[in-house]
Amino acid sequence: MQAHWIADRMSRIEISGIRKVFELARNLKDPVNLSIGQPHFPVPEPIRQAAKDAIDRGDNGYTVTQGIPELRNAIQEDVTRRLPDQERPVLITAGTSGGLMLAMCAAVNPGDEVILFDPYFVAYPHLVTLAGGKSVFVDTYPNFDIDVNRVRDAITPKTKVVLFSNPSNPTGRVLSPTILKDLAELCREKNILLIADEIYRSFWYDGDFRSAAEFNDDVLVIDGFGKSYGITGWRLGFAHGPKPLIEEMTKLQQFTFVCAPSIVQHAGVTALHTDISPIVADYKAKRDRMCAELGEYYEIARPGGAFYVFPKAPHGTGTEFVQEAIRHNMLIIPGGVFSGQDTHFRISYAASDDTLDRGIELLKKLARR
Structure with a gap:
């Protein structure tokens, strides 16, 4: 029972x-x-050593909710370089899953619809459920590209968010700049939040990395360190996007995760300079x-x-x-x-x-x- x-x-x-x-x-x-x-x-050894050094220095307590300035500012510089002329504040999160949970809870009301692409990362529908939303699935078989016309057909007055990963887990699919542009512009046209999960950004094998945020200032990007540096268990992620949403995610983090793990944030500064x-x-x-x-x-x-x-x-x-x-x-x-x-x-x-x-x-x- x-x-x-x-x-x-x-x-x-x-x-x-x-x-x-x-x-x-x-x-x-x-x-x-x-x-x-x-x-x-x-x-990589420099990242391991940086974590040990942080422990030995006594950097074991809470940090500010947004993340330590050294890490946040370094990520902010990279975001500004890649996406100039956009105001995209950065929030350090407890892994990408932590960032996604904050985003869903900050953006989705009970009954709101969230469009996901099938196949999807296993956590997505459950994060939508946690926020009280309803998952709406758009089929991408057999080649796993997103058909933006299918997305348009799936949009209803209740649609609040479109969420996707690029590169994709589980398919490894990378979306073309044309698809990213069309999807970003559709979401802007319909006033729908587009969330791009870019945790696998480092593992982009053919050509240069492209982000949906290039085509729409209001795209929320979720990213992190775990896959790129082999520190999945250290739980270090970040988000950047529209200021009002980042502010609400920051407020929510105060009362949930409090902050990303402190010693890992210090190691993250070193990770950003590791080839x-x-x-x-x-x-x-x-x-x-x-x-x-x-x-x-x-x-x-x-x-x-x-x-x-x-x-x-x-x-x-x-x-x-x-x-x-x-x-x-x-x-x-x-x-x-x-x-x-x-x-x-x-x-x-x-x-x-x-x-x-x-x-x-x-x-x-x-x-x-």
Whole structure:
């Protein structure tokens, strides 16, 4: 019997399907783990040392809610350089998930609609639910591009927010400047808040990074350090966007997260000056290899960023294929975790080359069955 003190909203929030796969990993001996969306490289030494130095200096207490000035100002300079002539204040957040939660709670009223793109990052619908909103899904299969005409058709008088990730988790899809421009201009035309989750901005492999914020001053950008520097557990993110919204998010952070972890903020200053281009080049090579090795066996929309491939299951549902993979000691994520469809599965190539070798051979074997 469910305890009577549990809020009704919790019945609409499910345990993460990704975490369920992680639990399975405990029962497997030396699995080929291509499931986790976490960089496999060690945290660069200067960043680790900066965190230790902050502890030793005694920088262990609360910071100002907005984030320490050294970090906030450094990010502000980069934002201003990339998006000149815009007033885009910066807020340091407790990870990108913390930033997204603040944004949803600050922008969405009960009953408001939030447009999401299927496939979507697993947390998005639940963050909408937490804010009392309703998720409206726009299909992007089979190539995972956003059709702006479909977005226009999905807009109603209740639409308040459009939320997307670029590059995408789980598909790795990178949107063209034309799509970004059209989406940003549609949201401006309809007075809808566009939220761009750019946590994988560093892992953009073909051409120069482009942001929807280039085409609409009122786009809220969510970004962070966890994926780029291998510090996902340190919980350091940031947001920049329209001043009134950042002010409300800051106010809400005072009474929720209070501030991002203090020692991590100091390490973040060092991270901004740490060259990760060799890491990005390595991940691009892994992307190329996965597509080349598996393209003959699977239907794959070539990813342009992040560190995921989202193939179509060669037989059965995505869940059935993943169950078969687990029986062969390999961990991948069923696409239904991220989607209303159960046709695909997600591979993370944030892994060692040896692990990828083993995974590629197993995936070829499973496809030939």
